[in-house]
Amino acid sequence: MGTGFFTSVDDVSAKLAGAGYLASTAVATTVFLADRLGKPLLVEGPAGVGKTELAKAVAQVSGSRLVRLQCYEGIDEARALYEWNHAKQLLRITAGRDETWEQARTDIFGEEFLLRRPLLTAISSAEPTVLLIDETDKADMEVEGLLLEVLGDFQVTVPELGTITATRPPFAVLTSNATRELSEALRRRCLFLHIDFPDEELERDIVRLKVPGIDAALADSVVRVIAALRAMDLRKLPSVAETIDWARTLLALGASTLDERVVRESLGVVLKHQDDIAKAGAGLQLEQVLDAS
Ligand SMILES: Nc1ncnc2c1ncn2[C@@H]1O[C@H](COP(=O)(O)OP(=O)(O)O)[C@@H](O)[C@H]1O
Ligand SMILES: [Mg+2]
Known part of the structure; x- marks a missing residue:
């Protein structure tokens, strides 16, 4: 049973880190279990916390082919299977x-x-495969029945051809931004992993990995301000992707520290709604955030 990509939880962490993905212990553990048990992994969480990237990284480090089914409203069997x-x-x-x-x-x-289409491609692949079913919550409810069938016994019946059974079940990763609840049946079939915004230490490591050349103190300030913004009542909280973009922007601007002016001028990289920018402008206590240690 299982895909057998990893030998231990530490092995998962080390390999993913080698591919530029820093996994929390919870992430590494669940990936290891999914690999061992041969169960699909359902990853839920806000946009931009590394759900899609996790599947890509697993494919990369296991030398697997990545087959991606991007879900959208109205996707049907013809497009999926x-x-x-x-x-x-x-x-x-x-x-x-x-x-x-x-x-x-x-x-x-x-x-x-x-x-x-992706589901059949993944089932019939003879090489190691990671099947990424991305943004599952965007598909209509009915598609979940299809997913259950395919992920249940990793086989597909084409009436004219017969039943195609996976000789090598893929490592399946389903992602969801939880814009709607996925069915109980689908959840039951999967191992569940919630990825939230990383804690400050992990996010600092991600920034330093993704933006080489950034000063450690600046990376630290960026992460603190982002954490403070996430604690505010905003329409769209900044994700890890935005943290990285912001760090890159600051590096490009040649900023060595954060001050009111730099933050004001570059905040559009982090917040994408005018009311959020206004709220942050009024509510963010920059000195306090940067002093707290
Ligand atoms: N743990 C992590 N390690 C490394 N990079 C990460 C991590 N989490 C998020 N990222 C970065 O954030 C970006 C957005 O992640 P993505 O997988 O597209 O988010 P999601 O699919 O959850 O919306 C990625 O391109 C990656 O650079
Ligand atoms: Mg994604």
């Missing part, structure tokens, strides 16, 4: 005019007319 290549089927029928319909039908429902 497979569909028949109607244009090609039609061409084939027109080309073989003198054969009987029976013959033609056997031909056009063969493998070469099948368009494999």
